[in-house]
Amino acid sequence: xxxxxxxxxxxxxxxxxxxxxxxxxxxxxxxxxxxxxxxxxxxxxxxxxxxxxxxxxxxxxxxxxxxxxxxxxxxxxxxxxxxxxxxxxxxxxxxxxxxxxxxxxxxxxxxxxxxxxxxxxxxxxxxxxxxxxxxxxxxxxxxxxxxxxxxxxxxxxxxxxxxxxxxxxxxxxxxxxxxxxxxxxxxxxxxxxxxxxxxxxxxxxxxxxxxxxxxxxxxxxxxxxxxxxxxxxxxxxxxxxxxxxxxxxx
Amino acid sequence: xxxxxxxxxxxxxxxxxxxxxxxxxxxxxxxxxxxxxxxxxxxxxxxxxxxxxxxxxxxxxxxxxxxxxxxxxxxxxxxxxxxxxxxxxxxxxxxxxxxxxxxxxxxxxxxxxxxxxxxxxxxxxxxxxxxxxxxxxxxxxxxxxxxxxxxxxxxxxxxxxxxxxxxxxxxxxxxxxxxxxxxxxxxxxxxxxxxxxxxxxxxxxxxxxxxxxxxxxxxxxxxxxxxxxxxxxxxxxxxxxxxxxxxxxx
Numbered sequence: 287x288x289x290x291x292x293x294x295x296x297x298x299x300x301x302x303x304x305x306x307x308x309x310x311x312x313x314x315x316x317x318x319x320x321x322x323x324x325x326x327x328x329x330x331x332x333x334x335x336x337x338x339x340x341x342x343x344x345x346x347x348x349x350x351x352x353x354x355x356x357x358x359x360x361x362x363x364x365x366x367x368x369x370x371x372x373x374x375x376x377x378x379x380x381x382x383x384x385x386x387x388x389x390x391x392x393x394x395x396x397x398x399x400x401x402x403x404x405x406x407x408x409x410x411x412x413x414x415x416x417x418x419x420x421x422x423x424x425x426x427x428x429x430x431x432x433x434x435x436x437x438x439x440x441x442x443x444x445x446x447x448x449x450x451x452x453x454x455x456x457x458x459x460x461x462x463x464x465x466x467x468x469x470x471x472x473x474x475x476x477x478x479x480x481x482x483x484x485x486x487x488x489x490x491x492x493x494x495x496x497x498x499x500x501x502x503x504x505x506x507x508x509x510x511x512x513x514x515x516x517x518x519x520x521x522x523x524x525x526x527x528x529x530x531x532x533x534x535x536x
Numbered sequence: 537x538x539x540x541x542x543x544x545x546x547x548x549x550x551x552x553x554x555x556x557x558x559x560x561x562x563x564x565x566x567x568x569x570x571x572x573x574x575x576x577x578x579x580x581x582x583x584x585x586x587x588x589x590x591x592x593x594x595x596x597x598x599x600x601x602x603x604x605x606x607x608x609x610x611x612x613x614x615x616x617x618x619x620x621x622x623x624x625x626x627x628x629x630x631x632x633x634x635x636x637x638x639x640x641x642x643x644x645x646x647x648x649x650x651x652x653x654x655x656x657x658x659x660x661x662x663x664x665x666x667x668x669x670x671x672x673x674x675x676x677x678x679x680x681x682x683x684x685x686x687x688x689x690x691x692x693x694x695x696x697x698x699x700x701x702x703x704x705x706x707x708x709x710x711x712x713x714x715x716x717x718x719x720x721x722x723x724x725x726x727x728x729x730x731x732x733x734x735x736x737x738x739x740x741x742x743x744x745x746x747x748x749x750x751x752x753x754x755x756x757x758x759x760x761x762x763x764x765x766x767x768x769x770x771x772x773x774x775x776x777x778x779x780x781x782x783x784x785x786x
Contacts, residue, residue, distance in 0.1 A: 436614050439587050443612035444632040444683050454631070458622040535621040535663055 301327045325505035333505040334512060340494070341506075345513050347490040351407055351479040352521070355414020359471055362415070363422030364464060370423075371430040372452070381427070388420055392478065396485040410482030410490070417478035418471035422464070429463025430456050462536065465529040472521045476514050537598035537609060537686035537719050538563045539584060545592030545744075546579055553579045555744035556593070561687075564717040566756065568730030570777065571740030572785040577723040578615070580745065581689045584721055585610040597687055611685035615692045617676035619664035625675045626651070626660040632683035647682050654678050655708075670701040677709070688720040694729065703761065706732055710757035727777045732765055733757060737777055741784035749780035 307313040308326035317324060325333070334341065370377040392413060399409040433456045441451045483492030491510045498507040539561040546554040553576035561567045569577050582588040583595055586606030594601050597609040611632075619628045626644055627634075629651075633643035644660075651657050654674045664672055673694065680688060693709075694702045706729055713720070713733070724730050730737045735756045739749040754773050758764035 434618065436616065437618045437620070439582070440612060440614050440618050441631070441635070442587060443585055443607060443610065443689075444635050444679070445608070446631075446635040450635050454623075454634075455620065458620070535665065 323502065323504050325508060329505045330508040330512065334509040337506050337509060341491075341509060341513050344489055344491050344494045344510070345517060347407075348476070348479050348483070348492065348514070349517055351410040351482065351490065352414055352475045352517070354407070354411045355478060356418055356471060356475050356521075358411065358415040359418030359422055360468060363419045363467070363471075364426050367423045367426035367430060368457075370427055371456070377427075384420065384423060392417055392481065396482055399482075400486045405486055405488065409485070410479055410487065413482035414475050414478035417474050421470035421474070422467040425467030425470070426460055426464045429460030432463070433459050461533050462529075465525065465533065468525050468529075469522060472525050473518060475521070476518045480514065538565075539598075539687060539719065539721065540596045541584070541593070542596075543593035544580075544583065544590050544595060546576070546583060546588065547591050552744040554583070554590075555746055557746055559738060559747060561719055561721055563719055565736070566713065566718075566720040566722060566734040568734030568737040568753075569721065569723045569740060570725065570727050570730045570737060570781060571745060572742045572781070573725065575740050575743050576745035577725075577740060578691050580740075581612070581691050581721060581723050584687075585612045585689045587612065609685055610687045610689050611680045611683040612689045613676060613680040613691060613693050615695050617664070617672040617696070619667075619672055619675055619679075621664050624661050624663060625656065625667060625671075628664065628675055629678045629682055631679055647678065650678055650682065668701075669697050670705055673697060673705055674708070677712075681712075686719060688718050690720060690722045692724050693722075695725070702729075707761040709733060710761065711759070714757050714759075727774055727781065728765055731770065731773055731777065732761060739777055739780040739784055742786070748784035749777070751777055751780070 304313075305327045307316075308324055309328065311321055314321045314324040366380075370380060395416065396409065396413050399412050403409040403412065433451075437455050438451055441455055446454065479490065480492035480495070483490040484496055487493045491514050495507050495510045498504070498510065539559070541557060541559040544554055544557040544559075545552070557580070559567070569580065571577050579588065583590055584597065584606065586597075586603035586608075589603055595606065597606045600606060600609060619625075620631075623631075626648055630638075630643035630647035633646055634640070638646075648660055651660055654677070656671060656674055656678070659667060659671065664675070667675065673696075677693065680690075694705050697705060710733060722730065722733055727737070731751075731753045733756070734753055737751045737753060738747045739751070740746065741748045751773055754769035755764040755767065764770060
C-alpha cells in the first residue's frame with residue numbers, strides 16, 4: 287500500500303498546488319507570462335480530451351517507432367551479448383568499441399540518419415535502437431559473465447557440454463540482468479523516438495510537441511508529454527510483468 | 537573403481553599448492569582428507585575429478601589418467617549445494633541425465649524414483665529456495681549419485697549446515713554408503729566427520745599439501761553415529777588425527 291499511496295498523495299498535492307497557482311493567475315504573474323502560456327492541470331486535462339484523436343494518432347506513430355526500435359535493440363543487443371560471451375576474441379575486440387561508441391552523441395547521429403534513411407519511420411527506429419542497444423548489451427553480457435564458476439565446474443562434472451552450460455546455467459542466470467537492461471532501454475526509448483522526430487518528421491508526439499510549441503499551444507504540448515510518459519510507464523509495467531513471469535524463481 | 541595418485545604436484549602460477557603427493561583409494565573405499573584451511577584439499581579433489589591438470593605426477597581413476605576420462609568417472613559434489621534456482625528439485629537432481637541427452641520425462645522418472653529414499657518425497661516440484669538446508673544438500677547429493685559415476689568426490693559437503701543438521705546428514709550419508717558402497721574421496725575440515733564417514737583418513741600438511749599421516753577409522757559409517765563417535769577408540773583416533781593436523785600445520 288505504502289508503495290502506491292505515498293507517491294500518489296505527493297502527486298495529488300503537487301498537481302493540486304499547480305492547479306491553484308495556475309488557475310488564480312499566480313503562476314503566470316510570478317513567471318511574468320501571459321496566462322494562456324501557463325496552463326493548469328485542468329486545462330491540460332481538457333486539452334487531452336478535446337485533442338484525443340490527434341494525440342492518439344500521433345501516439346500510435348511514436349509507439350510504433352519505440353516498439354520497433356526496442357524490438358531491434360532487444361534482438362541485436364541480447365544476441366550480440368551472447369556472441370561476445372561465447373567468443374573471448376569477439377568480446378576483447380568489440381567491447382571497448384561498444385563502450386567508446388557511447389561517446390558519440392545521438393544528437394549528432396540523428397541528422398545523418400535522416401539524410402540516409404529519409405523522413406519515414408526508419409531513422410526514428412534506428413535512433414531508438416541505437417539508444418537502447420547499449421544498456422541491453424552491456425547488462426546481458428555482465429549477467430552471462432556472472433555465472434558462479436563453481437556451478438560451471440559442477441555442470442562439467444555432470445557431463446555438460448559448453449552449450450548445456452550456457453543453456454542451463456549461464457543464460458537463465460543472466461535473465462535478471464537482461465531485464466534490468468530492458469527496463470533502462472524502455473525508459474530511454476521514448477527519448478530516442480521524440481528526438482528522431484524533432485530532427486525531421488511529419489507526425490508523432492515529438493512532432494506534435496514541436497508544432498504546438500511554435501503555435502503556443504502550451505496546454506496540448508503538456509497533454510502530449512502526459513501521453514508520452516503514460517506510454518513509457520505502461521511499457522515499463524509490461525516489461526516488469528514479463529520479468530516476474532520469466533524470472534519466477536526470484 | 538580405484539583412484540591412484542603418484543608424485544602429484546600442482547601449482548597456480550608461482551604458488552605451489554600440492555607437492556609430491558601419493559594416495560591410494562581402493563575400490564568401494566571412502567578416504568577422508570583433512571588439512572589446514574587453504575592447504576589445497578579442494579584443488580586435490582578437482583585434480584582427481586579431471587577439472588584441473590597436474591603440473592607433476594599422475595592421477596589415475598580406474599586406470600584412466602587423461603583429464604576428460606577422469607571427468608567421466610568422477611561425480612563432483614561442491615561445498616555449496618549449487619542447486620540451480622530456476623529448476624525444480626527434481627530437474628536439479630536429473631541434470632546429469634538431461635546433459636547426457638535423455639528426454640525430460642525419462643530423466644525425471646529416473647531421478648524421481650530416488651526421492652523417497654532421500655527423504656525428499658513430495659518435494660519434487662519445489663524450487664531450491666523453498667527447501668531447508670539439509671534438504672538442499674540431499675538434492676545436491678542425489679544429483680551427484682544420479683550421475684551414476686563410480687567415484688564420488690565430495691568437497692566439504694556439509695560445511696554450510698548447522699551442527700544438528702550436519703550430524704543428521706552424516707548419519708544419512710553413512711547409511712546411503714552402507715546401502716550402496718562407492719569409491720569416494722571426502723574433503724572436510726572436520727576431523728570427526730572424516731573419521732566417521734571414511735575407512736581411512738589422510739591428514740594433509742599446510743601448503744604445499746603433502747600427506748603427513750594416514751589413519752584407519754575405528755568405526756567407518758557405524759549405524760549408531762552418536763555411540764560411534766563417543767567410543768574410546770574413536771576419541772583416541774580423533775586425538776591422533778588432531779595431533780597430526782597440528783604438526784602438519786606448522
